[in-house]
Amino acid sequence: SRSIDLAVIPGDGIGQEVVAEGLKVLSAVLPQDVKLETKEFDFGARRYHATGETLTDADLAALKPHDAILLGAIGDPSVPSGVLERGFLLKLRFAFDHHVNLRPSKLLPGVATPLAGEPEIDFVVVREGTEGPYTGNGGTIRKGTEHEVATEVSVNTAFGVERVVRDAFARAQARPRKKLTLVHKNNVLTFAGHLWTNVFNKVATEFPEVTTDYIHVDAATIYLVTDPARFDVIVTDNLFGDIITDLAAAVSGGIGVAASGNINPSGEFPSMFEPVHGSAPDIAGQGKADPTATVLSVALLLRHLGYEPEAVRIEEAVSADLAERTGKPARSTTEIGDALAVRVAG
Amino acid sequence: SRSIDLAVIPGDGIGQEVVAEGLKVLSAVLPQDVKLETKEFDFGARRYHATGETLTDADLAALKPHDAILLGAIGDPSVPSGVLERGFLLKLRFAFDHHVNLRPSKLLPGVATPLAGEPEIDFVVVREGTEGPYTGNGGTIRKGTEHEVATEVSVNTAFGVERVVRDAFARAQARPRKKLTLVHKNNVLTFAGHLWTNVFNKVATEFPEVTTDYIHVDAATIYLVTDPARFDVIVTDNLFGDIITDLAAAVSGGIGVAASGNINPSGEFPSMFEPVHGSAPDIAGQGKADPTATVLSVALLLRHLGYEPEAVRIEEAVSADLAERTGKPARSTTEIGDALAVRVAG
């Protein structure tokens, strides 16, 4: 018999609320024969204030044996900027070698977009997750003086770039359009840019069916609002991926519906799935948060663990739910979760 | 009697065509008593192929005595990516200490935007131009092997950040809304982020009338498409500024109308004004390029040199021209230039 052993990190703000709905839908979609076990972990602002800890080696050891991790959101204005981001979110991505940060963008029928017309949007961004400007390399001298110098070092390795580029090619190959776009800034960041471009062109020879192109990150933001249909799969570096996936989320229905996976494809470490949105402390505890992004992240989680039919059922339920929203009064977090649970079970 | 001594760099592709119209409008708007002298410089792909040179010390010395520089566009697919960007454009910005990269975004009446509704867009981005990830610091080891490592170093100094932040505060102070937003990624790029944030907060105390806020660059791309009216003046680093100003151009009428100035406020070196768009080799030589962005860059140039009434006349002419475009057949580059020249003279 099958089983899923899930580490659950509700986290801060609306994290608690949306994760509860994600688990509700997960329970509802799983067949009887699949045993679901969940273990909740208390990370985030509360823990940090109580203990000063963000993510210890013991925490990592406790998380490691799980099949996957479901995360709500981490972050609170009471904690200085960077402490939880670097000390928890990025530490976890790096420790568990989450080098494929997967962020699909699909504008579903009935969903509002800030773009005029009815653009077709259905692409996925494969963002590198363990290198680039996110390594924390760099430093500060003469801090706080008029002679302060602060550096940030983007570190890019052939090893790190090749594995994520190959993953992106495989994903493009598996999609009907079979198109992969490299997004970088290789005309200015020429060291990293050449590495990315050369590796991309090399791996391309292994995937002759995949059409490829390259665009600079600045131009990519233009296309994302003027011609998002041009994109099928995008592969890009950690920082560029961070920026363009927020924009991608905004044009394809907002961060209320944007899901993501931090994937370790080898399975050596558990992969982590989380909504793209943050902890939204301004609306926390009010039942106002839309759990859809978390529910769609559960679908990514299921797909990653091999539960493709169940992943599809969730995605279809979300589509149907979104299509019926127009003109209706806003529902609470649990109402949306309940409705999705009913749909996936039915 | 007054005079303007202009260095003109038409450059590659459509650069030639749009600069001709920019100069046409400049001549038309200047009062009789202002003597306009122009000297043309042949930089770009042609020169590079003929001589291997992009921008020599002698070139810099020849450009230096001019009051300002008007640039069309530099770049051609026949030249490897990065050669002209780093060897000409960035070399010039760095050599002439163009630390204020000014990029206004205003959605003018009648102009098409990819955004739904009728968003109000009227903000200006002050992008740092001489630091950050654009310094060319970094390198590559084991190039072309599976063990290649490529780094890019973002260099940020209190000196460099403070001068551009102060410039941005002064610009915000001079605008009706008096609002300045710092855009960075200080939760991840904590070394540079702290420097930017601390300097920003320090300079803020000198401008008590200016309202300030901070947003991460990823979130900024969301606001640029969902609520661009929230922005008045933005100050940001070189790379973030590159990315968000292309997006800003896209939402406020497209790069056909986006102007920019690379400004050396001390006047020690001539400032350079250029359209945000590139050389567009696909439409070069066909009279299809819209010279409006170049004409608006001429307005920025005039304002910088103290010709405020003439700058305003150009901006009003462009507004009027754009407002009348809807439904009319497309005009050629020279037709648009002629129409604008007539308007500013009239």
Ligand SMILES: CC(C)[C@H](C(=O)O)[C@@H](O)C(=O)O
């Ligand atoms: C919170 C922050 C560390 C994170 C990132 O920059 O990766 C977030 O913006 C994201 O995209 O998941």
Ligand SMILES: CC(C)[C@H](C(=O)O)[C@@H](O)C(=O)O
């Ligand atoms: C061409 C390139 C070097 C340049 C930049 O990145 O600054 C361009 O994109 C711009 O924004 O002026």
